[in-house]
Amino acid sequence: MDCGFSWSGHPIGKYRGKRMRIDYFIVSEQLKDRIISCEMHGRGVELEGFYGSDHCPVSLELSKAAAKAEAPEPKPSSSSLTCVLLSEPVTHHGSCWGR
Template identity: 40%
Template sequence: MKIVSWNVNGLKAITRKGALESVLNYDAILLQEIRSSDLPLDLLMSGFNIASFPAKKKGYSGVMTLTREKPKSIIKGLNVKEFDEEGRTVTVELEKFYLINAYFPRAGDGLSRLDFKISFDNKIEEFMDQLRRTKPVIICGDFNAVVERRDSSFWDENEPGLSPKEREWMNHILKKGYIDAYRFINPTKIEYSWRSYRFKWKAMRIDYCLVSEELKDKIRDCKILNVSGSDHYPILLEIEV
């Protein structure tokens, strides 16, 4: 099964650019920051099962998951109003695993939303662990944080995504038995999934697919795709299920 995850920085914009078509040949497509409650006609006609969870605020955040396999169930949000109003997660239950599509909050300029971000981290961890009691979990999306120093082209611990608290949680979740599929396949590679439009020297690997360790031996490939159209690049996970 091939799963692609992509922060598209606006579904309408990425569709208008024609870039979305480049990822529609996979088995599951997880989109973050869709910024719209409207579904483009080509998606409606695509034959995919669509689970969309837009933000309450227009033009902001939102996630959408498309799967060829019909989900057994769909869970929108984390049952926490402040997170769910921002359209941060949508989860589909497939035959062999749960697939979580997550758009983690950015810690904000000057780390103004760091507490909000860490609260979200802790809540989604609780949610992941709860689902995992039933079947394995795969969570893909824009985590808006790095794991370690080599995951960023620059270093400033007051920068969103680089703060010690954010990195501490990222490393904590990996120690709990969630595998960073990209690093599992590429143990020494230095590559980034996001690059600033404004400052080209600013780049980070902040987009991930984490796989609960029960599926570790099923991971076949994970790579960052060279597809333009957003300030993020898609990440592709291939898993045998």
């Protein structure tokens, strides 16, 4: 399994063994700097590590936020989000399909 792609699908389905991006974490620009790791845990058309789903499990580890006496961070707009797939942060501009 290449990083960032699902290879699973119905055993005789048209997507079996095809590369499909399906699982993401979306974080704000402020949160992006707290990313420690992001991992995909399943692989292969045999669904090794998929745990009963056609989606590949992913995990995101973040560092703790520093204590601030300031006002809370404003909610991000859609133009200030980052799409994270494995260890590759991608700035989001309306779609997460491209790099």
